[in-house]
Amino acid sequence: MKSLAELEAIRDKTLSEINMRTDRQGGIRIVVGMATCGIAAGARPVLGAIIEEVSKRELKDVIVSQTGCIGVCRLEPIVEVYRPGEEKVTYVMMTPQKAVEMVTEHIVNNKPIKKYTIGEADK
Amino acid sequence: MEREVITMKLARSHVLVCGGTGCTSSGSEKLLPEFDIQLEKAGIKNEVSVVKTGCFGLCALGPIVIVYPEGAFYSMVKIEDVKTIVTEHLLKGRIVKELLYDDSIDGAAIKPLKDVDFYKKQLRIALKNCGVIDPEEIDEYIAFDGYKALGRVLTEMEPKQVIDIIKQSKLRGRGGAGFPTAIKWEFAANQPEGKKYVCCNADEGDPGAFMDRSVLEGDPHSVIEAMAIAAYAIGSDEGYIYIRAEYPIAVRRLNIAIEQAKKYGLLGKNIFGTDFSFDLSLRLGAGAFVCGEETALITSIEGKRGEPRPRPPFPAVEGLWGKPTILNNVETYANIPQIILNGAEWFLGIGTEKSKGTKVFALGGKINNTGLVEVPMGTTLREIVEEIGGGIPNGKKFKAAQTGGPSGGCIPTELIDTPIDYDSLIEIGAMMGSGGLIVMDEDSCMVDIAKFFLKFTVDESCGKCVPCRIGTKRMLEILEKITSGKGTVEDIENLKKLAGSVKSSSLCGLGQTAPNPVLSTLKYFEDEYMAHVIEKRCPAGVCKDLLRYIIDKEKCKGCGICAKHCPVTAISGELKKPYEIDQQMCIKCGVCEIKCPFKAISRK
Numbered sequence A: 001m002k003s004l005a006e007l008e009a010i011r012d013k014t015l016s017e018i019n020m021r022t023d024r025q026g027g028i029r030i031v032v033g034m035a036t037c038g039i040a041a042g043a044r045p046v047l048g049a050i051i052e053e054v055s056k057r058e059l060k061d062v063i064v065s066q067t068g069c070i071g072v073c074r075l076e077p078i079v080e081v082y083r084p085g086e087e088k089v090t091y092v093m094m095t096p097q098k099a100v101e102m103v104t105e106h107i108v109n110n111k112p113i114k115k116y117t118i119g120e121a122d123k
Numbered sequence B: 001m002e003r004e005v006i007t008m009k010l011a012r013s014h015v016l017v018c019g020g021t022g023c024t025s026s027g028s029e030k031l032l033p034e035f036d037i038q039l040e041k042a043g044i045k046n047e048v049s050v051v052k053t054g055c056f057g058l059c060a061l062g063p064i065v066i067v068y069p070e071g072a073f074y075s076m077v078k079i080e081d082v083k084t085i086v087t088e089h090l091l092k093g094r095i096v097k098e099l100l101y102d103d104s105i106d107g108a109a110i111k112p113l114k115d116v117d118f119y120k121k122q123l124r125i126a127l128k129n130c131g132v133i134d135p136e137e138i139d140e141y142i143a144f145d146g147y148k149a150l151g152r153v154l155t156e157m158e159p160k161q162v163i164d165i166i167k168q169s170k171l172r173g174r175g176g177a178g179f180p181t182a183i184k185w186e187f188a189a190n191q192p193e194g195k196k197y198v199c200c201n202a203d204e205g206d207p208g209a210f211m212d213r214s215v216l217e218g219d220p221h222s223v224i225e226a227m228a229i230a231a232y233a234i235g236s237d238e239g240y241i242y243i244r245a246e247y248p249i250a251v252r253r254l255n256i257a258i259e260q261a262k263k264y265g266l267l268g269k270n271i272f273g274t275d276f277s278f279d280l281s282l283r284l285g286a287g288a289f290v291c292g293e294e295t296a297l298i299t300s301i302e303g304k305r306g307e308p309r310p311r312p313p314f315p316a317v318e319g320l321w322g323k324p325t326i327l328n329n330v331e332t333y334a335n336i337p338q339i340i341l342n343g344a345e346w347f348l349g350i351g352t353e354k355s356k357g358t359k360v361f362a363l364g365g366k367i368n369n370t371g372l373v374e375v376p377m378g379t380t381l382r383e384i385v386e387e388i389g390g391g392i393p394n395g396k397k398f399k400a401a402q403t404g405g406p407s408g409g410c411i412p413t414e415l416i417d418t419p420i421d422y423d424s425l426i427e428i429g430a431m432m433g434s435g436g437l438i439v440m441d442e443d444s445c446m447v448d449i450a451k452f453f454l455k456f457t458v459d460e461s462c463g464k465c466v467p468c469r470i471g472t473k474r475m476l477e478i479l480e481k482i483t484s485g486k487g488t489v490e491d492i493e494n495l496k497k498l499a500g501s502v503k504s505s506s507l508c509g510l511g512q513t514a515p516n517p518v519l520s521t522l523k524y525f526e527d528e529y530m531a532h533v534i535e536k537r538c539p540a541g542v543c544k545d546l547l548r549y550i551i552d553k554e555k556c557k558g559c560g561i562c563a564k565h566c567p568v569t570a571i572s573g574e575l576k577k578p579y580e581i582d583q584q585m586c587i588k589c590g591v592c593e594i595k596c597p598f599k600a601i602s603r604k
């Protein structure tokens, strides 16, 4: 260890991996519906794609988690995004490609992709 | 179903399995491979990371498993529960309510850990990373700002500034006596340049105490980092951690941590590119209580028999191999990096006037949540026992708590609202000690408790000086006389006198504090001692020789069942008339009490 900067680099790399272990509120949460209906509709690759993208971009304060049946099984895979202080955005009929796009646009650029959300995508 | 391999570094869920000594002994080791098997089966092994951490504190409910990001707190997890957690929670995202710790559920939602009663009043500084990081991964320690304090100290501060921050923070030693840490460091720093040593006391000899073990098992790097900071502050380049060999998990993790720190250049030569160098090694102790005393500990590191020597000279002037040496407790060290990072002002904001910061306690005895807690100084005993500790089991009443182990004293019910800090404890005749907190309920006999602790010191006295070697033995004999029903009022007077002279004339802290449990139980429970010597009665019903089984004449129907079962025919009587027990013949086996269909027999 030669400098504080070197230490900082290790810190940043590892923190994004283990940050979820703190009870901290405030980050963005991406929740994927993973009940039987979701899994059957292809929620697993969607989840995988999201995690991979979040990890590739080294996004901090983003937690990817999963939940049971969200209730509208015909629209699965469903992904919900919670940003502190904003209303939740629900994406439906997701695919891995759409999910990657969602991370780029919504999480990074803070522009929800309207056409994939509930009420739009299922028209 | 799709089983494509998802390559990623970032796991979406973290399963934290407690690998502390408490949970390990209740079976947590077996859970780890089972998680591997079940995750593999479910095809999600590479999405979920399973981590073995240090102690979460709630040892009574072990093994404990916490799943993040949800923060689901599973308690008493059995091996067959692992499959359920994997297939329900981790695969389908359905939290397994039945396995959650009761108090962590709030209707349908799970509470954040900080809102659970057990954690609500706690403040974790020394235990900050315990149960959060994998203690065998230095990167995880670094992720939560580990070694940043050392980096700052070495690159931005003069040794004197380091001592100044610690001085401003008013940090006092957590090993028992509460000596101001910075004063000790300053003494050593002011010695002429040359070889100096930094030592850590991880002997932890108090019966029932496991605070230091938990810190070392859960966050070993915090102590290593702090020792390096201390070395820089006093101008030392070498350190030793003295730890008892009975702590195999802590020893193993410390060894791993030291190796990793060396590999990263955080120990060794030219740390952070400066000309500061520091080497650290372990010394294993055989577990003698007296070796926790500083001069005995130093002698033991030198490879000699661990016996105390008179002070002065103090170790800060003449310590290990005659060189200036500082010795601090594990928990004292664990506070150091946090104080450097957050500043003295922050630390001063926690605690009471003269006791700053927090204290870790090992809660044990008659309490629901036995385990490890860290609270701000000034928290009352009531808050610890009733709120954090969840009260006394089986609806019994609180009687007293012992702090400071065999060197400390008891706090009776009347004083349960005493704020716990160094000075208020001394004032009421107890002491902070290293953090053992043993709770006693109405079924505990205080004379018996005093006898227990004194027996411990008699066994552990090194025998070097007479007052301790012989004085404590005589005191124990008097206590044995009292608990066997042969004591007199005069014995109690003698006990007090003897206690006074052992206290004032012993060489080291062991002897000087050995009479404390006797003196403090005498102070608050003299009536109980008197009941033993005058009425030959043990009010709590513990001292076997004083027990009497009595038949209640009102309740006895004269059925004769008791007489039939008494193995020594001590019970006699006429059918349909109240029976009687011959106290001379009775051997106090208690069979009659169990057999009586009318509950007419009781212990007095």
Ligand SMILES: Cc1cc2nc3c(=O)[nH]c(=O)nc-3n(C[C@H](O)[C@H](O)[C@H](O)COP(=O)(O)O)c2cc1C
Residues within 6 Å of the ligand: B172, B173, B174, B175, B176, B177, B178, B179, B181, B201, B202, B203, B204, B205, B206, B289, B290, B291, B292, B293, B294, B295, B327, B328, B329, B330, B332, B333, B434, B508, B509, B510
């Ligand atoms: C008999 C006896 C046993 C002790 N055992 C311990 C111990 O196990 N751990 C400890 O840190 N200090 C123990 N101490 C206190 C040490 O002598 C010393 O004061 C302490 O380690 C200093 O560190 P601190 O200032 O950080 O508390 C013991 C003292 C006596 C007299």
Ligand code: SF4
Residues within 6 Å of the ligand: B290, B308, B460, B461, B462, B463, B464, B465, B466, B468, B469, B506, B507, B508, B509, B510, B511, B512
């Ligand atoms: S007081 Fe007891 S333990 Fe201490 S030196 Fe004397 S005999 Fe040994």
